[in-house]
Amino acid sequence: MSQLRIIRIHNELLGTYGDQGNAEVLAFRAKHLGIDSTIIDISYDQLIPRNGDIYLLGGAENAAQLLSLEAMKRDNALKDAISDGAVLLAVCAGFQIIGNTFWANEKKVDGLGLLDIETNAGQTERCVGDVVAHSSIFNLDLIGFENHAGRTVLGSSTKPFATVSSGYGNGDGKTDGAVQGNVIGTYMHGPILARTPALADLLIARATAQ
Amino acid sequence: MRLRVSLSISRLAGFLSQKILRRSGETIQGKVLLTLYPNALATLSKNRTIVLVSGTNGKTSTTRGLAQLISQLGTTVTNKTGSNLDRGSATMLMQPSQYAVLEVDELYLPRLIAQTHPRAVLLLNLSRDQLHRMHEVQKVADRWRTAVATAPDTTFIGDTDDPFVAYALSAAKKSIRVSFGGRTHSDGAVCPSCGIYLRWTKTNFACACGLTNGNADENRAPGPAAYRNAELANIAGAALGAKPMTFDIKSFERAVEKTISGIPSSIRLVKNPASWSEALATVKGQNIILILNAREVDGIDTSWLWDVSFDALRGKKIIVCGERAHDIHYRLHVAGIENTQERSVASAFAHFAPTDHVEVLAAYTAFTQLVTP
Numbered sequence: 001m002s003q004l005r006i007i008r009i010h011n012e013l014l015g016t017y018g019d020q021g022n023a024e025v026l027a028f029r030a031k032h033l034g035i036d037s038t039i040i041d042i043s044y045d046q047l048i049p050r051n052g053d054i055y056l057l058g059g060a061e062n063a064a065q066l067l068s069l070e071a072m073k074r075d076n077a078l079k080d081a082i083s084d085g086a087v088l089l090a091v092c093a094g095f096q097i098i099g100n101t102f103w104a105n106e107k108k109v110d111g112l113g114l115l116d117i118e119t120n121a122g123q124t125e126r127c128v129g130d131v132v133a134h135s136s137i138f139n140l141d142l143i144g145f146e147n148h149a150g151r152t153v154l155g156s157s158t159k160p161f162a163t164v165s166s167g168y169g170n171g172d173g174k175t176d177g178a179v180q181g182n183v184i185g186t187y188m189h190g191p192i193l194a195r196t197p198a199l200a201d202l203l204i205a206r207a208t209a210q
Numbered sequence: 211m212r213l214r215v216s217l218s219i220s221r222l223a224g225f226l227s228q229k230i231l232r233r234s235g236e237t238i239q240g241k242v243l244l245t246l247y248p249n250a251l252a253t254l255s256k257n258r259t260i261v262l263v264s265g266t267n268g269k270t271s272t273t274r275g276l277a278q279l280i281s282q283l284g285t286t287v288t289n290k291t292g293s294n295l296d297r298g299s300a301t302m303l304m305q306p307s308q309y310a311v312l313e314v315d316e317l318y319l320p321r322l323i324a325q326t327h328p329r330a331v332l333l334l335n336l337s338r339d340q341l342h343r344m345h346e347v348q349k350v351a352d353r354w355r356t357a358v359a360t361a362p363d364t365t366f367i368g369d370t371d372d373p374f375v376a377y378a379l380s381a382a383k384k385s386i387r388v389s390f391g392g393r394t395h396s397d398g399a400v401c402p403s404c405g406i407y408l409r410w411t412k413t414n415f416a417c418a419c420g421l422t423n424g425n426a427d428e429n430r431a432p433g434p435a436a437y438r439n440a441e442l443a444n445i446a447g448a449a450l451g452a453k454p455m456t457f458d459i460k461s462f463e464r465a466v467e468k469t470i471s472g473i474p475s476s477i478r479l480v481k482n483p484a485s486w487s488e489a490l491a492t493v494k495g496q497n498i499i500l501i502l503n504a505r506e507v508d509g510i511d512t513s514w515l516w517d518v519s520f521d522a523l524r525g526k527k528i529i530v531c532g533e534r535a536h537d538i539h540y541r542l543h544v545a546g547i548e549n550t551q552e553r554s555v556a557s558a559f560a561h562f563a564p565t566d567h568v569e570v571l572a573a574y575t576a577f578t579q580l581v582t583p
Contacts (some may be wrong), residue, residue, distance in 0.1 A: 012399040015336060016341075016347075016397065017341065017511075017513055017516065018514050018515065018516040018517055020516055020517070021513070021516030021541070021544075023543050024516070026542055028544045044407050060350075061347065062346070062348070063397065063400045064400050066405070067400060067405075067406070067407055078513070105405075119483065126345060128342050129342070145342075145510075145511040145512075145513055147341055147342060147511070182375065189511065189513040191516055194537075194544070
């Protein structure tokens, strides 16, 4: 690989909860590992390139989440890139967007279907606070901060990203996020890669594996 | 009769809090009063002209400036210590006066509008802050707009360059929309009114739904937040008949000059991406201390540090401390801005000599601790 291409999607829409830092931590860790990298910001008006190595989606409010989804539905770029082996890390609203369905502004919406999950509108309290979790898939202890209303249910094609020991995670207080191949979703802000840079290293390893 | 008894008990509680706990007693009096007499705000606001000030940043200093202006017109009470929930307001209204100028927390503003029937409300700005409590900026703006729509007798004055303020003002029967131009908004990618992608031409926005900053009633030159807030205070004051004043803009920066551990320092409050960006733009010297805490009033999440560009600090001598020093240390480290992490505020100051001048940017709780005599 000549250069690791980090694609930060719709930062102006999906940057409300600090998740844009994930791109900076990836580039920083890549440099440390001796890998040349570049961060490519794709705004709402631009098409998503298919030749990225790591794609990033962040957290957002409802209206911004719907706009980002609408923009990503213009073509199949993200899906194609993942089929070609790219890694996707999607946080909070971004996590919900890539599932089968989610709720925003009192409406059920069809997502991108990259993760076999469904997110229901939170009927009770909002899930806000620090999260402590362990990911057995990545063999990592994780900390983060969550701030979401939706509750996510995993389908049979996905595994939980992490087991939660403190916090709400997907809403049941047991698991957080979902993993399906190289697609990783989580509710953890922090940003998650700043709190656990070892996860950035593992994502880079996956993206650069032949 | 019941109000009078409630007032006496509340004053006693405040007195005891001051004498025994050595606190200001401002919050406790209002808290006791609202418990004993839930309708106190409405009752105490009668026969008094009320002016409210709200927004994410600049509330305390703007309220202070506006109270100075309004006191030309008659006796005025105001909450000086930034105690801006309903109880702080209740405490202030326990004193008799012709006018009250009250700083109000963003989430409490609708309640204060409904209960105090203000003559005027000044809306400064709205951006991401304490999201663990506010959750979403849009939801705060929606609540503001609903409150504005239900107060047809109130004049709403606001900075319409902020799309969230413009959205809230658009529901007002009486309003003064003020535009300074010259800036964008970091949370301004979506129209708060209709939810489509908000199109900006440099520093102006005009949405297909009609929301725009191009229809201001008053236009002013662009400038930093401290200047804008001073102008807004003057415009709000003038709406009530007060003569404009020439303010020292420094007094609107929430900056305090003080010698700490023998080191001459200027200490500035920073609490969210917008206020950090404003403060970083004013940094002049080479000696910097950054203090990060994450208690309830600071906002318990520190993810927003990654929304702030710290480039202005590159190459300076930077010491970071506070309960969440590691978060800001790593954020700067990743940006390639080298800094030293210290365990305590005292050990941060020990890096400097009495001949130095240090600029301190401090989270709310750290700021309060440093500037309180």
